[in-house]
Amino acid sequence: METLLPILIVVGILALVAISAYNGLVTGRNRVDEALGQIQVQLKRRYDLIPNLVEAVKGQQGFEKGVLESVTRARAAAVSAGESGSAADQAKAENLLTGSLRTLFANVEAYPTLRSNENVMQLQEQLASTENQIGFSRQHYNASVLSYNNSVQSFPGVIFARAFGFAVRDFFDAPDAEEAAPQVKLS
Amino acid sequence: MATFYDLAAENRRRSLLLVLIVVAILVALATSAGIALTGTVDSALPFTGVSFLLGFLLTLGAWFGGDRAVLAAAGAKPLDPQAGLEEQQLDNIVTELSLAANLPKPKVYVIDDTALNAFATGRDPAHASVAVTRGLMAKLDREEMGGVIGHELSHVRNFDIRYGLLVAALVGSLALLSDLILRYAFWGGGRRRSDDREGGNALQALFVVLAIVLAVLAPIAARMVQLAVSRQREYLADASGVELTRNPEGLERALAKLAGDKEVLEVATKATAHLYMVNPVKRFEARAAGFLATHPPISDRINRLRALRGARPLAAASES
Numbered sequence: 001m002e003t004l005l006p007i008l009i010v011v012g013i014l015a016l017v018a019i020s021a022y023n024g025l026v027t028g029r030n031r032v033d034e035a036l037g038q039i040q041v042q043l044k045r046r047y048d049l050i051p052n053l054v055e056a057v058k059g060q061q062g063f064e065k066g067v068l069e070s071v072t073r074a075r076a077a078a079v080s081a082g083e084s085g086s087a088a089d090q091a092k093a094e095n096l097l098t099g100s101l102r103t104l105f106a107n108v109e110a111y112p113t114l115r116s117n118e119n120v121m122q123l124q125e126q127l128a129s130t131e132n133q134i135g136f137s138r139q140h141y142n143a144s145v146l147s148y149n150n151s152v153q154s155f156p157g158v159i160f161a162r163a164f165g166f167a168v169r170d171f172f173d174a175p176d177a178e179e180a181a182p183q184v185k186l187s
Numbered sequence: 188m189a190t191f192y193d194l195a196a197e198n199r200r201r202s203l204l205l206v207l208i209v210v211a212i213l214v215a216l217a218t219s220a221g222i223a224l225t226g227t228v229d230s231a232l233p234f235t236g237v238s239f240l241l242g243f244l245l246t247l248g249a250w251f252g253g254d255r256a257v258l259a260a261a262g263a264k265p266l267d268p269q270a271g272l273e274e275q276q277l278d279n280i281v282t283e284l285s286l287a288a289n290l291p292k293p294k295v296y297v298i299d300d301t302a303l304n305a306f307a308t309g310r311d312p313a314h315a316s317v318a319v320t321r322g323l324m325a326k327l328d329r330e331e332m333g334g335v336i337g338h339e340l341s342h343v344r345n346f347d348i349r350y351g352l353l354v355a356a357l358v359g360s361l362a363l364l365s366d367l368i369l370r371y372a373f374w375g376g377g378r379r380r381s382d383d384r385e386g387g388n389a390l391q392a393l394f395v396v397l398a399i400v401l402a403v404l405a406p407i408a409a410r411m412v413q414l415a416v417s418r419q420r421e422y423l424a425d426a427s428g429v430e431l432t433r434n435p436e437g438l439e440r441a442l443a444k445l446a447g448d449k450e451v452l453e454v455a456t457k458a459t460a461h462l463y464m465v466n467p468v469k470r471f472e473a474r475a476a477g478f479l480a481t482h483p484p485i486s487d488r489i490n491r492l493r494a495l496r497g498a499r500p501l502a503a504a505s506e507s
Contacts, residue, residue: 129279
Protein backbone atom coordinates (compact mmCIF):
# COMPACT_ATOMS: atom_id res chain seq x y z
CA MET A 1 0.00 0.00 0.00
CA GLU A 2 2.72 2.39 1.05
CA THR A 3 4.56 2.12 -2.24
CA LEU A 4 1.39 2.22 -4.31
CA LEU A 5 0.29 5.63 -3.13
CA PRO A 6 2.87 7.79 -4.99
CA ILE A 7 2.20 5.84 -8.17
CA LEU A 8 -1.53 6.42 -7.80
CA ILE A 9 -0.96 10.16 -7.33
CA VAL A 10 1.22 10.39 -10.44
CA VAL A 11 -1.31 8.41 -12.49
CA GLY A 12 -4.09 10.67 -11.17
CA ILE A 13 -2.23 13.84 -12.14
CA LEU A 14 -1.48 12.46 -15.60
CA ALA A 15 -5.15 11.56 -16.06
CA LEU A 16 -6.18 15.10 -15.06
CA VAL A 17 -3.72 16.61 -17.55
CA ALA A 18 -5.02 14.30 -20.28
CA ILE A 19 -8.65 15.13 -19.53
CA SER A 20 -8.09 18.88 -19.52
CA ALA A 21 -6.02 18.73 -22.73
CA TYR A 22 -8.72 16.64 -24.41
CA ASN A 23 -11.48 19.00 -23.28
CA GLY A 24 -9.46 21.97 -24.48
CA LEU A 25 -9.16 20.39 -27.93
CA VAL A 26 -12.90 19.67 -28.07
CA THR A 27 -13.75 23.23 -27.05
CA GLY A 28 -11.38 24.64 -29.66
CA ARG A 29 -12.80 22.43 -32.41
CA ASN A 30 -16.37 23.39 -31.50
CA ARG A 31 -15.46 27.07 -31.61
CA VAL A 32 -14.03 26.64 -35.10
CA ASP A 33 -17.17 24.78 -36.25
CA GLU A 34 -19.40 27.42 -34.72
CA ALA A 35 -17.49 30.21 -36.45
CA LEU A 36 -17.80 28.34 -39.74
CA GLY A 37 -21.53 27.88 -39.20
CA GLN A 38 -21.90 31.60 -38.54
CA ILE A 39 -20.30 32.39 -41.90
CA GLN A 40 -22.63 29.94 -43.66
CA VAL A 41 -25.67 31.62 -42.09
CA GLN A 42 -24.56 34.99 -43.39
CA LEU A 43 -23.75 33.67 -46.86
CA LYS A 44 -27.24 32.15 -46.95
CA ARG A 45 -28.73 35.49 -45.96
CA ARG A 46 -26.85 37.14 -48.76
CA TYR A 47 -28.21 34.59 -51.27
CA ASP A 48 -31.72 35.37 -50.04
CA LEU A 49 -31.35 39.14 -50.31
CA ILE A 50 -29.87 39.28 -53.80
CA PRO A 51 -33.00 38.25 -55.81
CA ASN A 52 -35.01 40.93 -53.97
CA LEU A 53 -32.54 43.64 -54.92
CA VAL A 54 -32.37 42.43 -58.51
CA GLU A 55 -36.17 42.47 -58.65
CA ALA A 56 -36.35 45.99 -57.19
CA VAL A 57 -33.78 47.39 -59.61
CA LYS A 58 -35.01 45.57 -62.73
CA GLY A 59 -37.87 47.98 -63.37
CA GLN A 60 -35.56 50.97 -63.69
CA GLN A 61 -35.60 52.45 -67.19
CA GLY A 62 -32.30 51.95 -68.98
CA PHE A 63 -30.62 49.96 -66.22
CA GLU A 64 -27.87 47.82 -67.69
CA LYS A 65 -29.24 44.29 -67.98
CA GLY A 66 -25.76 42.73 -68.13
CA VAL A 67 -24.99 43.86 -64.58
CA LEU A 68 -28.09 42.19 -63.19
CA GLU A 69 -27.47 39.04 -65.17
CA SER A 70 -23.90 38.73 -63.96
CA VAL A 71 -25.06 39.14 -60.34
CA THR A 72 -27.72 36.45 -60.80
CA ARG A 73 -25.21 34.16 -62.45
CA ALA A 74 -22.56 34.73 -59.80
CA ARG A 75 -25.14 34.03 -57.09
CA ALA A 76 -26.16 30.72 -58.71
CA ALA A 77 -22.51 29.73 -59.06
CA ALA A 78 -21.82 30.56 -55.41
CA VAL A 79 -24.84 28.58 -54.23
CA SER A 80 -23.84 25.46 -56.17
CA ALA A 81 -20.19 25.81 -55.14
CA GLY A 82 -21.35 26.00 -51.53
CA GLU A 83 -23.37 22.80 -51.90
CA SER A 84 -20.87 20.65 -53.75
CA GLY A 85 -17.48 22.30 -54.18
CA SER A 86 -14.50 22.47 -51.87
CA ALA A 87 -13.97 25.33 -49.45
CA ALA A 88 -11.53 26.91 -51.90
CA ASP A 89 -14.05 26.72 -54.76
CA GLN A 90 -16.71 28.29 -52.58
CA ALA A 91 -14.41 31.10 -51.53
CA LYS A 92 -13.62 31.81 -55.18
CA ALA A 93 -17.30 31.88 -56.19
CA GLU A 94 -18.17 34.09 -53.21
CA ASN A 95 -15.45 36.47 -54.20
CA LEU A 96 -16.83 36.76 -57.72
CA LEU A 97 -20.27 37.44 -56.25
CA THR A 98 -18.86 40.20 -54.04
CA GLY A 99 -17.27 41.80 -57.07
CA SER A 100 -20.43 41.71 -59.17
CA LEU A 101 -22.45 43.16 -56.26
CA ARG A 102 -20.02 46.07 -56.03
CA THR A 103 -20.59 46.79 -59.70
CA LEU A 104 -24.34 46.68 -59.09
CA PHE A 105 -24.10 49.13 -56.18
CA ALA A 106 -21.98 51.49 -58.26
CA ASN A 107 -24.56 51.34 -61.07
CA VAL A 108 -27.43 52.09 -58.69
CA GLU A 109 -25.61 55.25 -57.64
CA ALA A 110 -26.09 56.63 -61.14
CA TYR A 111 -29.91 56.65 -60.90
CA PRO A 112 -31.48 59.30 -58.65
CA THR A 113 -34.83 57.49 -58.74
CA LEU A 114 -33.20 54.34 -57.36
CA ARG A 115 -31.26 56.28 -54.75
CA SER A 116 -34.47 57.83 -53.45
CA ASN A 117 -36.24 54.46 -53.47
CA GLU A 118 -36.54 53.38 -49.83
CA ASN A 119 -36.84 49.70 -50.71
CA VAL A 120 -33.72 49.65 -52.89
CA MET A 121 -31.68 51.59 -50.34
CA GLN A 122 -32.81 49.29 -47.55
CA LEU A 123 -31.90 46.16 -49.52
CA GLN A 124 -28.56 47.68 -50.38
CA GLU A 125 -27.93 48.50 -46.71
CA GLN A 126 -28.82 44.93 -45.71
CA LEU A 127 -26.48 43.50 -48.33
CA ALA A 128 -23.64 45.86 -47.39
CA SER A 129 -24.09 44.93 -43.73
CA THR A 130 -24.17 41.21 -44.50
CA GLU A 131 -20.97 41.68 -46.48
CA ASN A 132 -19.32 43.34 -43.47
CA GLN A 133 -20.61 40.62 -41.17
CA ILE A 134 -19.11 37.97 -43.43
CA GLY A 135 -15.78 39.79 -43.25
CA PHE A 136 -15.84 40.01 -39.45
CA SER A 137 -16.98 36.40 -39.14
CA ARG A 138 -14.04 35.28 -41.26
CA GLN A 139 -11.72 37.27 -39.00
CA HIS A 140 -13.30 35.53 -36.03
CA TYR A 141 -13.03 32.16 -37.78
CA ASN A 142 -9.32 32.67 -38.41
CA ALA A 143 -8.77 33.65 -34.78
CA SER A 144 -10.53 30.47 -33.61
CA VAL A 145 -8.52 28.35 -36.07
CA LEU A 146 -5.29 29.91 -34.84
CA SER A 147 -5.99 29.14 -31.20
CA TYR A 148 -7.27 25.63 -32.03
CA ASN A 149 -4.26 24.82 -34.22
CA ASN A 150 -1.95 26.08 -31.50
CA SER A 151 -3.47 23.67 -29.00
CA VAL A 152 -3.32 20.79 -31.51
CA GLN A 153 0.33 21.38 -32.32
CA SER A 154 1.74 22.29 -28.94
CA PHE A 155 2.37 20.24 -25.79
CA PRO A 156 0.42 18.53 -24.18
CA GLY A 157 -2.33 18.60 -26.82
CA VAL A 158 -0.02 17.21 -29.48
CA ILE A 159 0.14 13.87 -27.64
CA PHE A 160 -3.61 13.35 -27.74
CA ALA A 161 -4.49 15.24 -30.90
CA ARG A 162 -3.33 12.51 -33.25
CA ALA A 163 -4.68 9.67 -31.12
CA PHE A 164 -8.16 11.19 -30.96
CA GLY A 165 -8.20 12.50 -34.52
CA PHE A 166 -7.92 16.26 -33.98
CA ALA A 167 -6.53 17.58 -37.25
CA VAL A 168 -5.31 21.12 -37.86
CA ARG A 169 -7.77 23.31 -39.74
CA ASP A 170 -7.19 25.60 -42.71
CA PHE A 171 -7.30 29.33 -42.43
CA PHE A 172 -9.62 31.33 -44.60
CA ASP A 173 -7.35 33.10 -47.10
CA ALA A 174 -8.32 36.47 -48.45
CA PRO A 175 -8.85 36.02 -52.20
CA ASP A 176 -6.20 37.45 -54.47
CA ALA A 177 -8.41 40.26 -55.67
CA GLU A 178 -8.83 41.49 -52.11
CA GLU A 179 -5.17 41.08 -51.28
CA ALA A 180 -4.07 43.32 -54.12
CA ALA A 181 -3.62 46.88 -52.87
CA PRO A 182 -5.97 49.35 -54.52
CA GLN A 183 -4.39 51.31 -57.34
CA VAL A 184 -4.15 55.02 -56.71
CA LYS A 185 -4.06 57.26 -59.71
CA LEU A 186 -2.14 60.46 -59.22
CA SER A 187 -3.15 62.85 -61.93
CA MET B 188 0.24 46.88 -23.58
CA ALA B 189 -2.69 45.89 -21.46
CA THR B 190 -5.17 43.59 -23.17
CA PHE B 191 -8.89 44.07 -22.71
CA TYR B 192 -8.86 41.05 -20.38
CA ASP B 193 -6.62 43.03 -18.03
CA LEU B 194 -8.79 46.10 -18.41
CA ALA B 195 -11.94 44.10 -17.71
CA ALA B 196 -10.37 42.46 -14.66
CA GLU B 197 -9.28 45.85 -13.39
CA ASN B 198 -12.77 47.24 -13.84
CA ARG B 199 -14.27 44.32 -11.92
CA ARG B 200 -11.83 45.00 -9.07
CA ARG B 201 -12.53 48.70 -9.10
CA SER B 202 -16.27 48.07 -9.13
CA LEU B 203 -16.01 45.92 -6.02
CA LEU B 204 -13.80 48.50 -4.34
CA LEU B 205 -16.25 51.26 -5.21
CA VAL B 206 -19.14 49.34 -3.65
CA LEU B 207 -17.11 48.75 -0.49
CA ILE B 208 -16.07 52.41 -0.25
CA VAL B 209 -19.58 53.68 -0.81
CA VAL B 210 -21.02 51.34 1.81
CA ALA B 211 -18.24 52.35 4.24
CA ILE B 212 -18.96 56.05 3.70
CA LEU B 213 -22.65 55.38 4.11
CA VAL B 214 -22.15 53.51 7.38
CA ALA B 215 -19.73 56.14 8.73
CA LEU B 216 -22.16 58.92 7.83
CA ALA B 217 -25.17 57.20 9.37
CA THR B 218 -23.30 56.17 12.51
CA SER B 219 -21.92 59.63 13.23
CA ALA B 220 -25.29 61.17 12.46
CA GLY B 221 -26.82 58.62 14.83
CA ILE B 222 -24.37 59.47 17.61
CA ALA B 223 -24.98 63.15 17.06
CA LEU B 224 -28.74 62.70 17.35
CA THR B 225 -28.93 60.20 20.21
CA GLY B 226 -25.85 61.10 22.18
CA THR B 227 -24.39 57.64 22.78
CA VAL B 228 -22.57 55.10 20.64
CA ASP B 229 -24.87 52.26 21.74
CA SER B 230 -28.11 53.94 20.81
CA ALA B 231 -26.66 54.82 17.40
CA LEU B 232 -26.49 51.13 16.54
CA PRO B 233 -29.83 51.03 14.70
CA PHE B 234 -28.53 53.79 12.42
CA THR B 235 -25.52 51.63 11.58
CA GLY B 236 -27.70 48.60 10.89
CA VAL B 237 -30.11 50.49 8.70
CA SER B 238 -27.28 52.07 6.71
CA PHE B 239 -25.72 48.64 6.09
CA LEU B 240 -29.06 47.39 4.82
CA LEU B 241 -29.49 50.52 2.73
CA GLY B 242 -26.02 50.10 1.19
CA PHE B 243 -26.83 46.48 0.37
CA LEU B 244 -30.16 47.38 -1.21
CA LEU B 245 -28.58 50.27 -3.14
CA THR B 246 -25.95 47.94 -4.57
CA LEU B 247 -28.55 45.32 -5.48
CA GLY B 248 -30.67 47.97 -7.17
CA ALA B 249 -27.72 49.39 -9.08
CA TRP B 250 -26.61 45.91 -10.16
CA PHE B 251 -29.93 44.64 -11.46
CA GLY B 252 -31.87 47.79 -12.29
CA GLY B 253 -29.20 50.47 -12.77
CA ASP B 254 -29.07 50.18 -16.55
CA ARG B 255 -32.84 50.52 -16.85
CA ALA B 256 -32.79 53.50 -14.50
CA VAL B 257 -30.04 55.22 -16.50
CA LEU B 258 -31.84 54.54 -19.79
CA ALA B 259 -35.16 55.73 -18.38
CA ALA B 260 -33.52 58.87 -16.99
CA ALA B 261 -32.19 59.62 -20.47
CA GLY B 262 -35.61 58.96 -21.98
CA ALA B 263 -34.18 56.23 -24.21
CA LYS B 264 -36.61 54.08 -26.22
CA PRO B 265 -35.78 50.69 -27.77
CA LEU B 266 -34.77 50.96 -31.41
CA ASP B 267 -37.15 49.53 -34.00
CA PRO B 268 -34.95 48.38 -36.90
CA GLN B 269 -37.98 48.18 -39.21
CA ALA B 270 -38.87 51.85 -38.71
CA GLY B 271 -36.71 53.15 -41.54
CA LEU B 272 -33.36 53.21 -43.26
CA GLU B 273 -31.50 55.05 -40.48
CA GLU B 274 -32.81 52.67 -37.82
CA GLN B 275 -31.96 49.68 -39.99
CA GLN B 276 -28.45 50.98 -40.55
CA LEU B 277 -27.80 51.61 -36.88
CA ASP B 278 -29.03 48.13 -36.00
CA ASN B 279 -26.81 46.63 -38.71
CA ILE B 280 -23.74 48.55 -37.54
CA VAL B 281 -24.23 47.30 -33.98
CA THR B 282 -24.63 43.73 -35.28
CA GLU B 283 -21.46 43.96 -37.37
CA LEU B 284 -19.27 45.48 -34.72
CA SER B 285 -20.44 43.15 -31.94
CA LEU B 286 -19.41 40.39 -34.30
CA ALA B 287 -16.01 42.05 -34.76
CA ALA B 288 -15.61 42.45 -31.00
CA ASN B 289 -16.91 38.91 -30.39
CA LEU B 290 -19.55 40.25 -27.99
CA PRO B 291 -23.22 39.36 -27.67
CA LYS B 292 -25.19 42.05 -29.47
CA PRO B 293 -26.23 44.73 -26.97
CA LYS B 294 -29.73 46.17 -26.92
CA VAL B 295 -29.97 49.37 -28.95
CA TYR B 296 -31.84 52.46 -27.71
CA VAL B 297 -32.65 55.85 -29.18
CA ILE B 298 -32.81 59.10 -27.21
CA ASP B 299 -35.28 61.46 -28.82
CA ASP B 300 -33.04 64.53 -28.74
CA THR B 301 -31.38 66.53 -31.49
CA ALA B 302 -28.11 66.90 -29.55
CA LEU B 303 -25.26 64.62 -30.73
CA ASN B 304 -24.27 62.04 -28.15
CA ALA B 305 -24.22 58.35 -27.26
CA PHE B 306 -23.58 56.12 -24.26
CA ALA B 307 -23.35 52.48 -23.25
CA THR B 308 -24.45 50.96 -19.97
CA GLY B 309 -25.11 47.63 -18.26
CA ARG B 310 -23.46 45.38 -15.70
CA ASP B 311 -21.63 43.10 -18.17
CA PRO B 312 -21.47 42.46 -21.93
CA ALA B 313 -24.39 40.02 -21.74
CA HIS B 314 -26.60 42.70 -20.16
CA ALA B 315 -25.40 45.74 -22.10
CA SER B 316 -27.28 48.51 -23.85
CA VAL B 317 -26.11 51.17 -26.28
CA ALA B 318 -28.06 54.40 -26.68
CA VAL B 319 -27.62 57.10 -29.30
CA THR B 320 -29.50 60.35 -29.80
CA ARG B 321 -31.77 60.83 -32.79
CA GLY B 322 -29.61 63.79 -33.80
CA LEU B 323 -26.61 61.50 -34.05
CA MET B 324 -28.52 59.10 -36.31
CA ALA B 325 -29.52 61.96 -38.59
CA LYS B 326 -26.14 63.71 -38.81
CA LEU B 327 -23.60 60.87 -39.01
CA ASP B 328 -22.95 58.71 -42.05
CA ARG B 329 -22.31 54.96 -41.88
CA GLU B 330 -18.55 55.18 -41.24
CA GLU B 331 -18.89 57.85 -38.58
CA MET B 332 -21.63 55.94 -36.78
CA GLY B 333 -19.38 52.87 -36.95
CA GLY B 334 -16.68 54.86 -35.15
CA VAL B 335 -19.09 55.87 -32.39
CA ILE B 336 -20.51 52.37 -31.94
CA GLY B 337 -16.97 50.90 -31.94
CA HIS B 338 -16.08 53.31 -29.13
CA GLU B 339 -19.15 52.32 -27.13
CA LEU B 340 -18.59 48.59 -27.67
CA SER B 341 -15.04 49.00 -26.33
CA HIS B 342 -16.55 50.39 -23.15
CA VAL B 343 -18.77 47.29 -23.05
CA ARG B 344 -15.90 44.89 -23.64
CA ASN B 345 -13.63 46.58 -21.07
CA PHE B 346 -16.37 46.46 -18.40
CA ASP B 347 -16.13 50.25 -18.22
CA ILE B 348 -19.92 50.10 -18.33
CA ARG B 349 -20.10 48.21 -15.03
CA TYR B 350 -17.92 50.70 -13.22
CA GLY B 351 -19.66 53.65 -14.85
CA LEU B 352 -23.06 52.28 -13.94
CA LEU B 353 -22.12 51.72 -10.30
CA VAL B 354 -20.63 55.20 -10.12
CA ALA B 355 -23.81 56.70 -11.56
CA ALA B 356 -26.13 54.75 -9.28
CA LEU B 357 -24.15 54.68 -6.03
CA VAL B 358 -22.45 58.06 -6.12
CA GLY B 359 -25.72 59.59 -7.23
CA SER B 360 -27.67 58.21 -4.29
CA LEU B 361 -24.81 58.94 -1.90
CA ALA B 362 -24.85 62.59 -2.91
CA LEU B 363 -28.60 62.67 -2.40
CA LEU B 364 -28.30 61.08 1.02
CA SER B 365 -25.56 63.35 2.34
CA ASP B 366 -27.60 66.28 1.09
CA LEU B 367 -30.47 65.07 3.27
CA ILE B 368 -28.23 64.59 6.30
CA LEU B 369 -26.66 67.99 5.82
CA ARG B 370 -30.07 69.62 5.80
CA TYR B 371 -31.19 67.66 8.85
CA ALA B 372 -28.02 68.49 10.76
CA PHE B 373 -28.65 72.18 10.21
CA TRP B 374 -32.38 72.31 10.88
CA GLY B 375 -33.61 69.24 12.75
CA GLY B 376 -30.38 68.63 14.61
CA GLY B 377 -30.13 72.27 15.60
CA ARG B 378 -33.60 72.32 17.17
CA ARG B 379 -32.88 69.21 19.10
CA ARG B 380 -29.66 70.57 20.58
CA SER B 381 -31.38 73.76 21.67
CA ASP B 382 -33.81 71.69 23.73
CA ASP B 383 -30.87 71.11 26.04
CA ARG B 384 -32.30 67.79 27.21
CA GLU B 385 -29.06 65.88 26.99
CA GLY B 386 -26.92 68.65 28.37
CA GLY B 387 -23.57 69.75 27.00
CA ASN B 388 -22.49 66.40 25.65
CA ALA B 389 -19.02 66.95 24.25
CA LEU B 390 -19.08 63.64 22.40
CA GLN B 391 -22.38 64.56 20.77
CA ALA B 392 -21.07 67.93 19.64
CA LEU B 393 -17.99 66.29 18.20
CA PHE B 394 -20.10 63.91 16.14
CA VAL B 395 -22.36 66.70 14.90
CA VAL B 396 -19.25 68.34 13.48
CA LEU B 397 -18.04 65.03 12.11
CA ALA B 398 -21.40 64.29 10.48
CA ILE B 399 -21.38 67.64 8.76
CA VAL B 400 -17.77 67.26 7.65
CA LEU B 401 -18.50 63.82 6.25
CA ALA B 402 -21.65 65.00 4.56
CA VAL B 403 -19.71 67.76 2.85
CA LEU B 404 -16.71 65.61 1.99
CA ALA B 405 -18.46 62.47 0.81
CA PRO B 406 -19.89 63.74 -2.47
CA ILE B 407 -16.67 65.59 -3.25
CA ALA B 408 -14.60 62.46 -2.69
CA ALA B 409 -17.03 60.42 -4.73
CA ARG B 410 -16.90 62.97 -7.52
CA MET B 411 -13.11 62.77 -7.55
CA VAL B 412 -13.32 59.00 -8.03
CA GLN B 413 -15.73 59.51 -10.88
CA LEU B 414 -13.49 62.04 -12.62
CA ALA B 415 -10.12 60.39 -12.21
CA VAL B 416 -11.17 57.27 -14.06
CA SER B 417 -13.14 58.64 -16.92
CA ARG B 418 -10.64 60.55 -19.05
CA GLN B 419 -8.08 57.84 -19.63
CA ARG B 420 -10.93 55.44 -20.41
CA GLU B 421 -12.12 57.67 -23.24
CA TYR B 422 -8.73 57.65 -24.99
CA LEU B 423 -8.58 53.88 -24.57
CA ALA B 424 -12.09 53.34 -25.91
CA ASP B 425 -11.29 55.54 -28.91
CA ALA B 426 -8.21 53.49 -29.70
CA SER B 427 -9.76 50.06 -29.21
CA GLY B 428 -12.92 51.12 -31.02
CA VAL B 429 -10.79 51.92 -34.05
CA GLU B 430 -9.22 48.48 -33.67
CA LEU B 431 -12.69 47.04 -34.30
CA THR B 432 -13.72 49.23 -37.23
CA ARG B 433 -10.18 49.52 -38.66
CA ASN B 434 -11.16 52.98 -39.75
CA PRO B 435 -9.73 55.83 -37.62
CA GLU B 436 -11.11 58.43 -40.00
CA GLY B 437 -14.71 57.46 -39.28
CA LEU B 438 -14.41 58.16 -35.57
CA GLU B 439 -12.27 61.21 -36.27
CA ARG B 440 -14.95 62.78 -38.46
CA ALA B 441 -17.66 61.80 -35.97
CA LEU B 442 -15.76 63.49 -33.13
CA ALA B 443 -15.32 66.61 -35.25
CA LYS B 444 -19.09 66.72 -35.78
CA LEU B 445 -19.72 66.14 -32.09
CA ALA B 446 -17.29 68.91 -31.19
CA GLY B 447 -19.10 71.30 -33.53
CA ASP B 448 -22.44 70.55 -31.89
CA LYS B 449 -23.35 73.32 -29.49
CA GLU B 450 -26.53 71.76 -28.24
CA VAL B 451 -26.91 70.69 -24.62
CA LEU B 452 -28.38 67.26 -24.00
CA GLU B 453 -31.11 68.12 -21.51
CA VAL B 454 -31.60 64.59 -20.22
CA ALA B 455 -27.99 64.19 -19.04
CA THR B 456 -27.42 64.95 -15.37
CA LYS B 457 -24.28 65.30 -13.29
CA ALA B 458 -24.66 61.71 -12.14
CA THR B 459 -24.70 60.33 -15.69
CA ALA B 460 -22.42 62.80 -17.54
CA HIS B 461 -19.44 60.46 -17.39
CA LEU B 462 -21.30 57.75 -19.30
CA TYR B 463 -21.61 59.74 -22.48
CA MET B 464 -19.44 59.74 -25.60
CA VAL B 465 -18.65 63.44 -25.22
CA ASN B 466 -19.44 65.67 -22.28
CA PRO B 467 -23.15 66.42 -22.61
CA VAL B 468 -22.96 69.49 -20.38
CA LYS B 469 -21.31 72.00 -22.67
CA ARG B 470 -20.43 74.74 -20.24
CA PHE B 471 -17.95 72.37 -18.65
CA GLU B 472 -16.17 71.99 -21.96
CA ALA B 473 -14.31 75.29 -21.53
CA ARG B 474 -12.32 73.81 -18.66
CA ALA B 475 -12.34 70.35 -20.18
CA ALA B 476 -8.59 69.92 -19.81
CA GLY B 477 -8.78 70.90 -16.17
CA PHE B 478 -8.95 68.81 -13.05
CA LEU B 479 -12.74 68.70 -12.92
CA ALA B 480 -13.37 67.35 -16.41
CA THR B 481 -15.11 64.02 -17.01
CA HIS B 482 -13.96 63.97 -20.63
CA PRO B 483 -10.71 64.93 -22.37
CA PRO B 484 -10.98 67.79 -24.87
CA ILE B 485 -12.25 66.53 -28.23
CA SER B 486 -9.42 68.16 -30.18
CA ASP B 487 -6.98 66.08 -28.15
CA ARG B 488 -8.92 62.91 -28.94
CA ILE B 489 -8.97 63.75 -32.64
CA ASN B 490 -5.23 64.37 -32.65
CA ARG B 491 -4.54 61.04 -30.99
CA LEU B 492 -6.61 59.32 -33.69
CA ARG B 493 -4.72 61.21 -36.39
CA ALA B 494 -1.48 59.98 -34.88
CA LEU B 495 -2.79 56.41 -35.25
CA ARG B 496 -2.97 56.72 -39.02
CA GLY B 497 0.16 58.82 -39.28
CA ALA B 498 -1.56 62.10 -40.08
CA ARG B 499 -0.33 65.39 -38.73
CA PRO B 500 -2.22 66.77 -35.73
CA LEU B 501 -4.66 69.58 -36.30
CA ALA B 502 -3.67 72.99 -35.02
CA ALA B 503 -5.20 73.46 -31.59
CA ALA B 504 -8.70 74.51 -32.49
CA SER B 505 -10.58 76.58 -29.97
CA GLU B 506 -13.40 74.57 -28.48
CA SER B 507 -16.47 75.88 -26.87
